[in-house]
Amino acid sequence: MADDKQQDMGPPPATDYWHLWTDEHGVSHQQKCSLDAFHPHSVGSAAPQWNDEQKRSEATVVFTVQPAGWVGDWHENPAPQWIVPLSGRWFVESMDGTRIEMGPGELSLGEDQNCVADAEGRKGHRSGTVGDEPAHLMTIQLHVPPVGKPGHLR
Numbered sequence: 001m002a003d004d005k006q007q008d009m010g011p012p013p014a015t016d017y018w019h020l021w022t023d024e025h026g027v028s029h030q031q032k033c034s035l036d037a038f039h040p041h042s043v044g045s046a047a048p049q050w051n052d053e054q055k056r057s058e059a060t061v062v063f064t065v066q067p068a069g070w071v072g073d074w075h076e077n078p079a080p081q082w083i084v085p086l087s088g089r090w091f092v093e094s095m096d097g098t099r100i101e102m103g104p105g106e107l108s109l110g111e112d113q114n115c116v117a118d119a120e121g122r123k124g125h126r127s128g129t130v131g132d133e134p135a136h137l138m139t140i141q142l143h144v145p146p147v148g149k150p151g152h153l154r
Helices: none
Strands: 015-022 028-035 039-041 049-051 058-068 072-076 081-087 089-092 099-102 110-111 124-131 135-142
Touching: 015 089, 028 089, 089 135
Parallel strands: 015 110
Antiparallel strands: 015 028, 039 049, 058 135, 072 124, 081 110, 081 135, 089 099, 089 124
C-alpha cells in the first residue's frame, strides 16, 4: 500500500473569490479572481495538503451577524478584508452596478477604500442579507494599504 504522503495530488487547485476594488477614478468594481499559487505542504506528520500562503501581516478577525432584511447603505470597507459567509446569504453591490450574492464558503476580498462619491451619492458599496435568514460572516481585516488592482494576490 502506498504511503499517504506519497499520494498523487494531481495538478494544483485554484480557489475563486470576488474582489471588490477601486479604480483610478474612485469607482468600485467587482471581479472574479482566483487564488492559484497552491503548493503541497505537510503540517507535522499529516499528509500533504495544498496551501496558498498569503503575505504575513497583522490582522483583526471580526464575526458579524446581519439580521434578516439588514442593508448597509453605501460605505467603504474599513480596511482591506476577507469576508467569508458562514451561514445565510448576503450581497455586495459595487458602484458600477454589479451585484454579487454569496453564501457559505464563498469568498470576497473587500478592498474598496479611496472611492469618490458619484452623482447619485454612491461611495464604496452596499451590502445586505438575502432571504429571510440572518447572515453570519467572518471578516479578516488586513492591516495593509489597499492595492487597487484586481487579482493582485496571485
